[in-house]
Amino acid sequence: MATGTPVAVGRPARPTATTDPTPLRRGRRRGRLHGHQGLAGWLFVSPALLGLGLFLLAPILLALWVSFRNWSGLTPLETSTPIGVENYRDLLTEPGVIRTDFAKSLRNNLYYVLGVVPAQTILAFVLAVIVNNQMLRGKAFFRTAFYFPSVTSSIAVAFIFVFLFSPNGVVNVLLSALLPGTVRTVWLNEAGGVVHIALRWIGVDSPPALLADHDFMGLSYWDWLSGPSVALVAIMILAVWTTTGTFMLMFLAGLQNIPEELDEAALIDGATPRQRFWRITVPLMRPTLFLVLTLGIIGTWQVFDQIYAMTSGGPQKTTFTPAYLIYRDGFENSAMGRAAAIAFIVFALILVFTGLQRLALREKE
Amino acid sequence: MTAVRRATAYLVLTACALVFIYPFVLSLATTFKPRDEVAAHPVLPWPLSPDSRAWENVLVHSDFPLWTINSVVVTVGATLLRLFLDSLAGYALARLNWRGRGLVFGLVLAILAVPPIVLTVPRFLVLKEMGLLNSYAGLILPLAVDAVGIFIMKQFFEGLPRELEEAARIDGANIFQTYWRVVLPLARPGIITLTILSFQATWNEFLLPLIVVRASPEHWTLPFGLSTLGRGGAGGQTFDYPVMLAGSMLTILPVAVIFFVLQRFFVRGIAAGAVKG
Numbered sequence: 001m002a003t004g005t006p007v008a009v010g011r012p013a014r015p016t017a018t019t020d021p022t023p024l025r026r027g028r029r030r031g032r033l034h035g036h037q038g039l040a041g042w043l044f045v046s047p048a049l050l051g052l053g054l055f056l057l058a059p060i061l062l063a064l065w066v067s068f069r070n071w072s073g074l075t076p077l078e079t080s081t082p083i084g085v086e087n088y089r090d091l092l093t094e095p096g097v098i099r100t101d102f103a104k105s106l107r108n109n110l111y112y113v114l115g116v117v118p119a120q121t122i123l124a125f126v127l128a129v130i131v132n133n134q135m136l137r138g139k140a141f142f143r144t145a146f147y148f149p150s151v152t153s154s155i156a157v158a159f160i161f162v163f164l165f166s167p168n169g170v171v172n173v174l175l176s177a178l179l180p181g182t183v184r185t186v187w188l189n190e191a192g193g194v195v196h197i198a199l200r201w202i203g204v205d206s207p208p209a210l211l212a213d214h215d216f217m218g219l220s221y222w223d224w225l226s227g228p229s230v231a232l233v234a235i236m237i238l239a240v241w242t243t244t245g246t247f248m249l250m251f252l253a254g255l256q257n258i259p260e261e262l263d264e265a266a267l268i269d270g271a272t273p274r275q276r277f278w279r280i281t282v283p284l285m286r287p288t289l290f291l292v293l294t295l296g297i298i299g300t301w302q303v304f305d306q307i308y309a310m311t312s313g314g315p316q317k318t319t320f321t322p323a324y325l326i327y328r329d330g331f332e333n334s335a336m337g338r339a340a341a342i343a344f345i346v347f348a349l350i351l352v353f354t355g356l357q358r359l360a361l362r363e364k365e
Numbered sequence: 366m367t368a369v370r371r372a373t374a375y376l377v378l379t380a381c382a383l384v385f386i387y388p389f390v391l392s393l394a395t396t397f398k399p400r401d402e403v404a405a406h407p408v409l410p411w412p413l414s415p416d417s418r419a420w421e422n423v424l425v426h427s428d429f430p431l432w433t434i435n436s437v438v439v440t441v442g443a444t445l446l447r448l449f450l451d452s453l454a455g456y457a458l459a460r461l462n463w464r465g466r467g468l469v470f471g472l473v474l475a476i477l478a479v480p481p482i483v484l485t486v487p488r489f490l491v492l493k494e495m496g497l498l499n500s501y502a503g504l505i506l507p508l509a510v511d512a513v514g515i516f517i518m519k520q521f522f523e524g525l526p527r528e529l530e531e532a533a534r535i536d537g538a539n540i541f542q543t544y545w546r547v548v549l550p551l552a553r554p555g556i557i558t559l560t561i562l563s564f565q566a567t568w569n570e571f572l573l574p575l576i577v578v579r580a581s582p583e584h585w586t587l588p589f590g591l592s593t594l595g596r597g598g599a600g601g602q603t604f605d606y607p608v609m610l611a612g613s614m615l616t617i618l619p620v621a622v623i624f625f626v627l628q629r630f631f632v633r634g635i636a637a638g639a640v641k642g
Binding site: 045063077126148149160162169308326343 | 371374375377378381382384385386388389391392395403404407408449450451453454456457458461462463464465466469472473476479480481482483484485486487488489490491493494506507509510512515540541544565568569571572575576579587588589591592595604606609610612613614616617620621624625628631632635
């Protein structure tokens with residue numbers, strides 16, 4: 001993720017050789033100042049390296065190995081048996097419930113990413129631009145209010161949203177007050193996809209044969225096009241609510257890095273506020289935008305805590321996500337090898353998505 | 366800015382602030398409501414006939430105090446280890462000249478790119494092989510080193526002036542003494558930022574306790590214990606909202622206090638995090 005940095009915390013290190021002040025007596029001085037650094041360097045990093053190696057690097061390689069084996073996770077690792085690519089085949093090509101569940105998790109998470117990432121990015125940017133305005137009072141208050149949800153426990157926030165979206169909860173009360181006649185929805189139990197529901201409103205009750213009869217990974221085209229379920233939409237709203245503040249701070253940091261002279265020069269040249277916004281602010285925010293989108297995509301492909309606490313994958317598997325399946329298969333269904341395989345597929349997906357986004361945001365020459 | 370534009374800006378900000386703050390206020394009020402009142406007056410941000418049932422349930426009739434102690438142990442342990450390891454490594458990467466520095470830094474960057482969810486199975490594997498499942502060590506050690514912290518400390522050390530260190534070295538201090546007596550005191554703001562990031566992340570960590578100590582209730586930490594609160598009925602489908610929310614409020618409280626006192630360090634953490642992009 002090499003990108004222009006919105007806020008530079010440190011400056012790059014100067015080459016050490018240039019800091020030696022006196023060329024005279026250089027040999028001795030060098031010995032005192034720079035000698036033994038090779039040993040010290042390794043000594044200083046070795047505890048951290050040991051930790052990274054033992055708890056991150058080695059385990060990842062071990063898990064890659066496990067993804068090609070049949071292992072319950074309950075017995076000693078030595079009792080696992082090699083099964084080649086079977087875990088990957090079950091998930092991707094072999095017809096059956098494993099593949100259909102995985103397909104559903106991909107569909108759900110795809111809608112989740114496509115809904116949450118643009119919403120949180122746009123909202124964060126708009127709020128940052130407004131809060132950044134010089135003439136506004138109470139900036140600190142608004143910044144705090146927007147950012148606070150980001151630092152709280154995911155489970156606590158999930159419970160708050162279970163309550164807000166409960167049958168007698170605030171969301172239903174407000175909706176029926178604003179739109180009289182609205183039926184109270186049991187949000188977290190509603191498995192209908194929003195696209196399917198919208199189609200039903202305009203009278204399309206059953207899928208056209210073309211969509212119902214063809215499938216990809218065991219899921220019919222009609223089911224792929226369902227849209228996120230109402231339950232998933234509630235979790236998507238939660239995600240936007242908790243992440244917007246963080247991204248707003250990143251945009252704010254970026255906005256404050258735009259040199260004022262640039263804006264003033266444009267002002268003198270007679271540019272309207274609209275022109276200054278679209279021709280100066282937006283292009284200069286490209287690096288921050290890139291960062292926010294990248295972090296957003298990486299984050300949304302890993303949604304787990306909220307799913308676990310709010311819906312456990314239901315209703316009717318419409319809040320399954322690959323991250324949730326890793327937990328369910330590995331730790332509840334004793335299929336640790338398959339869970340490992342899902343993890344590596346998710347990793348590949350994240351790389352593909354961030355790569356696509358990088359391609360789309362490339363500087364146009 | 367015209368008056369109309371300014372009014373619009375305030376309106377948008379206030380509406381958004383309400384959306385972000387009201388759920389917390391309402392949740393706090395709900396913890397004092399009897400269960401029938403929760404259903405009858407779900408929007409009211411204060412209780413009509415306050416009772417303390419939910420709080421008694423959480424504080425007296427659940428293992429909440431035990432979860433809190435466990436969370437404190439894990440958070441303090443992981444944070445202290447993290448500060449020590451990350452700052453040492455960050456210093457070596459920022460200031461010392463040694464063969465292999467580029468390679469090690471490349472490794473740190475590569476590990477930064479691995480999404481945490483991918484680590485679920487690997488972490489379980491290594492803790493199982495080391496016999497650390499269902500133990501405090503299993504909760505602390507995986508959180509004790511993190512590539513982000515090393516990166517932040519490296520950035521911070523690079524921003525410090527070199528002269529003091531060189532003076533100390535000329536006066537005969539060895540590399541570790543220089544680091545311990547000269548560099549670390551200068552690095553206080555960076556240390557505080559890392560402490561806060563680590564405290565917040567460890568305190569809120571849910572996935573690790575789920576896979577490491579699920580079977581051992583005496584090791585449960587707050588977020589995991591919280592996730593078991595207030596569920597009743599078949600399949601946990603009836604919710605005791607006041608109890609769930611009282612637990613949530615207590616879990617949020619320590620982070621909230623630190624957040625409001627040390628807000629600027631949180632903001633700096635975001636800025637530092639932004640650099641890693």
